Structure formats: structure tokens, C-alpha cells
Amino acid sequence: MRLLIADDDDYTREGLVETIEWIKFGINEITQARDGAEALRLATSTRPHIVLTDIRMPKLNGIEFAEKLLETCPGSKLLFMSGFMDVEYLRSAIKLAAVDYIEKPLKLAEVEKAIEKTMLQLQDKQKQEDIKGEKIDLERERLAGLLREEQSDKATIARLCAETGYPTDRCYETIIVWNRGTDEKNELDALKQVKDYWTRHNIPAIGERLERDRCCFHLAYNKQDAKRVSYLMDAMINRYEAFTVSRGSVAKGLGNIPVSYLTSAIAMECSFYNASTRRFKYEETTNNNNESLVHLLPEYYKLLENQPGKLKDWIKQVCNRFDEAQYPSREQVLAIFGTCAGALLNGRTGISIRLATEQGIGNAVQHLRELKFLGEVEAFLLLLWGMYMEDVGQASKYSKLVQEVIHYVAAYYAKVDLDLTEIAGHMHLSTAHLGMLFKQETGTTIKQYISDYRIELAKKLVLKGPYKMNEIAEQCGYASASYFAKVFKLATGLTPLEYRKKFEG
Structure with missing residues (x-):
């Protein structure tokens, strides 16, 4: 927060700056002025949130200064201080909506109380502005959604345009922005970034989020600004390297925006086939292939x-x-x-x-x-x-019977009690007969095959990380982490942690 202290008495100004712990009020920038004219000049450049001004000053008195200040900095809050209890001055201060009036000689407690009161008013005002801003943002997003729908209520659109300040007498163009950024820490919020970009260049733009990584915007501009908009579009794409942008056809009138949106969506479809391209514009020759895909x-x-x-x-x-x-x-x-x-x-x-x-x-x-x-x-x-x-x-390479055993193990290896008996029951065969057939073809028993299958999977999970040993044991069908560690060492000669350290990377 910024504070301006205006007083022709150096001792008063310096005393206030040195004595009060301003940072506790959130004030981290203080400017000083010796007279009303200097105060006005500094206020115009620094835009203070709070102005603490003496009423009697040379060149411009406090009331004159305050009147001019509120013309250039209407958001500044005024605090008057004076040793002259002049009724007319007080009336003028009240008309100017001064937050408080502090008598001289100043008392530290009274100044701090007045500053705190001012801060509370500023905070309350900011909250109200934030609420109003959030409401307008929501209305703009709602309007953006209605404008791309063909059957939207015209009266509602007209009302929202009036409330949000969106122009109704321009050319319009819908763009879709796809944020291809993959780093979540650096991923840009396309909705805010794009809106702020066009606002800085005085092109009205309202948008809404279509998907997590895609947004739609309706730009409004005068016909003579078409080339400038194209230039700004290219500049935006060059600036935001994570963005891919598609442009729809130009709409003449609010009622034609749905067509501009549809053509922008068609243009964006081309990005699926062109990974290295970041800008797409709808053309009348855009492929409308209707080849049947049913075959x-x-x-x-x-x-x-x-x-x-x-x-x-x-x-x-x-x-x-x-x-x-x-x-x-x-x-x-x-x-x-x-x-x-x-x-x-x-x-x-x-x-x-x-x-x-x-x-x-x-x-x-x-x-x-x-x-x-x-x-x-x-x-x-x-x-x-x-x-x-x-x-x-x-x-x-195996018979259908053995293949069925292999598939069954692959499906149920995580069951702790998976064994020959369960598999034989599933296949309606005796354990002896199934075990004999399996060993004849594979050279190993079903029990050993299950054990080897689990160990091979466990090796991959141990190296893959960052699984805990009890998680690997559970996924691979072992009753406990300790039993898993014991079986793993018997099979590999290493504990799971030793195996990971030896083979990772």
C-alpha cells in the first residue's frame, strides 16, 4: 500500500515516518510533500492509497489540494490534520468524504487509530470491487457460452452485453485456444492470459473454458481493424509458445457468432493431424470428407x-x-x-x-x-x-489346455491362495491329471510357474518404484512383505532393496 504525507512542517512529516510502524498496516511505500502543489504532483504519479494531509499549506491548502486530488485519484482515501478548528474547513472536509480529522498536536495513538480505520475502509472497498469483478467475469463467461449457441435468448444476450459492456455493433471472430503446456507448475491459465492480452490491446474479448486445456473467445472489432487483429493474433501465438490457436470465419453481427464458433472448431480439428503447427484458420476449402468408416x-x-x-x-x-x-x-x-x-x-x-x-x-x-x-x-x-x-x-506353442492355465494365472496371480487345486477346479479336471499335462508340456509344475510369474512381476515393480515393499507384496499375491522379501531373496540372491540398487537405471 502507498501513503502520501503532505505537510509544510518537516518535523511533523519526518516524525510520522520514523515513529509509526507503517508495515503493520500493510504500508510499504511512503512519499512526502512540503506544500499542496508538490503533493498534487506526487499524487498524480504515485497514486497513493492513503493521503495524510495538513489543511493549512502554502501554494494549495489542504482542501484545494484534496479537491484536485479526487479528480485525478478518486480511489485515494483522505485523512486531514490541523491545529485550527475552523468550522468551514470541517464542513469542506466532510463534503470531500474525508475518512477522519486529526487535531494537532498529533497524538500517536490517534493517528494509528485513524490509519487503521482508513485501512478497514480500503479493504472493504476492495472486497466489494472484487465481488463485483467476479460477478462481471461470471456474466461474461455466461455471455460467451450463449453467443456460440444458435438458439440462445436474444433478450438475455442483449441484457448481458449491456451489463458487461460487450459491444453489439462490431465484427466478431471466434478463436479457440488450446493450451498444450504439460508442466503443471508453468502451465498458463489460457482463459486469463488471452483475455488480458486482448484487453491490453483494446480489443473486447469474452471467453469460456470448453475443456481443461481449451478455451473459446469471441473477439469484437471494427472492420478497419481486421489487419491489426491478424497481426495481434500472430504476436499472441509467438508470445505464448504453449498455445495452439484456431480462427473461425468473421461474423457480421452477434447472431452469426455460432457459425464463427463452429468454423473455429472445425479448424482446430486439423491440429490432430498436424502436431508441429500452432495456428489454424478456417477456409471454405477445409476438408469435408464424408468417407464411410463402418467397414x-x-x-x-x-x-x-x-x-x-x-x-x-x-x-x-x-x-x-x-x-x-x-x-x-x-x-x-x-x-x-x-x-x-x-x-x-x-x-x-x-x-x-x-x-x-x-x-x-x-x-x-x-x-x-x-x-x-x-x-x-x-x-x-x-x-x-x-x-x-x-x-x-x-x-x-502350448496346447489349449496349458494356454488356459497360463491365462488363468495371468488373471488371478494376485490371489494369495491361488494354487493347482483352484485352477483344476476351474477347468473341471483332477489336480493330478492337470499337473501332469502341464509339466509334460512346460517342463515345470504349476506351483513353480505361479511362483516364477510372481517373481518376474515383482522384479519389474521393484525397479519401477516408488512402490513400497508391502504394496508390491499385495499386488503380486504374497501374504506379507516379510514373506515376499524372503521368497524374493531365495529366487534372486538379493533383497528387494539390494536388487533395486543394483539394477535401477
């Missing part, structure tokens, strides 16, 4: 069932075709490939485990749906396909 999933399922090895080329060909056509939309692509990913993962618990331990991906389909670019989607699908083929290849 894709039947093709995929047929290959998965009969020729899974050919899925790699199929994924690449489909992605290449999408990329060349810049079609379909991101949502459609993710819906199709999300189904493909789900089919690869169906019943393949081992793939999910590998994704979690090797890639840190807990839910593959959810992860895919959060990808932003076609190239990322293609790479992830090929990763899943590779894991699928490895899983199929490992199990295909």
Missing part, C-alpha cells in the same frame, strides 16, 4: 481372428489414409482405435501388467483417448500390437 472395425476383427500378424500394416495404412485426408475427427479416430485397443487387451492381463510396469500406463484405453495427435495414437497402437503378438507367440 474398418469388421476388417480389424477379421484380421485379429485369422491373421493378427497383418494388423501392423493395417494400422499403418489406416493412419496414413486418415492423415492424407485429414479426416475423420479426433473423437471418431479415438472411438475406432479405442475399440481396437480393447480387443487386443481382452483377456490378456499380461499386456496390462507390462503396460503398467514398463510404461506407467494403468488404463490403456483411457490413455489412448487422452492422446492429442494421430502420430501418438498410431505409435501406441503398434506398441499394444507388439505386446499382443509376443503374448500370443508365448502361449501358442
